[in-house]
Amino acid sequence: MRTIRDHSLISVAMAASLAFTATIMPAHAQTAADAALGMANMLDGAGGGVSGDDLLSALENAAEAGQPMAMWQLGTMYENGEGVAKDPARAFGYFAQIANEHADAAPKGVEADIVAQSFVKVGDYYKQGLPDAGIPVDAERSHALLLHAATYFGDADAQYRVGLLYMQEKELGVNPLQSARWFSLAARKGHCPAQARLGGLLFNGVPGIEAQPIEGLMWLNVAALRCAGTADAAWIVDMRNQALSHVSPEISEEATALADSVAPQFAGF
Known part of the structure; x- marks a missing residue:
């Protein structure tokens, strides 16, 4: 061989x-x-x-x-x-x-x-x-x-993992913009951990990315739904709940409605 x-x-x-x-x-x-x-x-x-x-x-x-x-x-x-x-x-x-x-x-x-x-x-x-x-x-x-x-x-899993490498100085170096780019590619293919990571970056904002709490929370909601019952469910739900604790009910409702409307597009193929 x-x-x-x-x-x-x-x-x-x-x-x-x-x-x-x-x-x-x-x-x-x-x-x-x-x-x-x-x-x-x-x-x-x-x-x-x-x-x-x-x-x-x-x-x-x-x-x-x-x-x-x-x-x-x-x-x-x-x-x-x-x-x-x-x-x-x-x-x-x-x-x-x-x-x-x-x-x-x-x-x-x-x-x-x-x-x-x-x-x-x-x-x-x-x-x-x-x-x-x-x-x-x-x-x-x-x-x-x-x-x-x-x-x-x-490959969505590979794209997700490249995104993680751009979050580590000892790997590809910390580059939030590159992380968000790779997470976005994987997220739009239904990769729920990537959806959660993208949501976290968008919700909190990073250098080069202005905080977008509604879109970020939307992705976190989609990820929580998609990853329910998997090994990743706990940390994704924790991340989503942490974000929820920092927003008004109005923002939460808007993000939930947005997630409900777009979730089928990002449910994987």
Whole structure:
């Protein structure tokens, strides 16, 4: 299996990051990740009479044939220890293979989400380092990989994470305008943590962004609705409630009405 110890992947990512034009890409009715999960469920022993070994063999054969969905499924299995022994090095290898071989896949293609998320995952491995796979900590490469997913593929999660990097001096440097820009791109695709972060920036205002309490609270309301029942719900509700404690009932009502009217536009695709 190919790794990315050479510079092929980082070169592609760097080139894309320097030459991008940020656009909002429509999501797909059925993502490639959904299709990969469907394939695994179809072959699962409980539903299709196929043993775990046969499932693993089928996925490995599909991966060797160059199927990104199979590589992704294997990568997540080895990353999480699902049906196989946990093996971060093997997981990295599959994600890196997807990224290396499909870096210039069509941004709107059926497998674009898997490729984009593979860039994100490989970037995470470079952020933390993976000695067993010969992967050193490399923040610059990690940033470049994430930016490729965010720009070329327009991946909402990657865009959100780029926004977070612009809130940290030790990452891409504190730049509230850039954070708001990236959060806005992700928020408009239905990414609820990005909606909350954007709402917070707009509500409070930052250098270069005048405080907009109604629009900020609107985004916080949308985020609280969209993220209800998720792991992010608590901090988003806390942020929304904190904002509510600083506004008049009139502003709160206006923001709520605005959220109700625009929420369907930003509910994801």
